[in-house]
Amino acid sequence: MANTRRRFGSVRKLPSGRWQARYLGPDGRPHAAPDTFASKTDAGRWLSVVETDLLRGSWLAPDRTGIKLATYARAWIAERRVKGRPLATRTRETYLHSLDSWIEPYLGDAALARSHRP
Numbered sequence: 611m612a613n614t615r616r617r618f619g620s621v622r623k624l625p626s627g628r629w630q631a632r633y634l635g636p637d638g639r640p641h642a643a644p645d646t647f648a649s650k651t652d653a654g655r656w657l658s659v660v661e662t663d664l665l666r667g668s669w670l671a672p673d674r675t676g677i678k679l680a681t682y683a684r685a686w687i688a689e690r691r692v693k694g695r696p697l698a699t700r701t702r703e704t705y706l707h708s709l710d711s712w713i714e715p716y717l718g719d720a721a722l723a724r725s726h727r728p
Contacts, residue, residue: 619657680718
């Protein structure tokens with residue numbers, strides 16, 4: 611069998627006999643598949659899907675997905691700065707009221723996905 615080198619990512623056999631797939635993301639960090647694979651072919655196919663996502667611009671950083679909208683919005687309000695200063699008290703209260711009344715009841719549990727476009 612010819613030993614061919616992958617052009618994207620790497621696959622290695624683990625001591626357990628299963629296969630691990632890894633790649634360097636556009637964020638410059640190494641990422642591993644969330645699970646191991648029964649065969650080298652399966653691991654290679656997973657890498658092909660990730661590579662396709664990257665080429666299409668739809669790649670999602672694994673550690674940046676799943677945060678709830680309400681959690682993100684509250685952190686954004688708390689950390690928001692205007693000209694280097696925190697939000698004015700009344701502005702913060704208005705934002706929180708809008709979040710509590712109009713956004714959180716309907717969309718607060720929605721999971722956000724953050725794509726990284728190279």
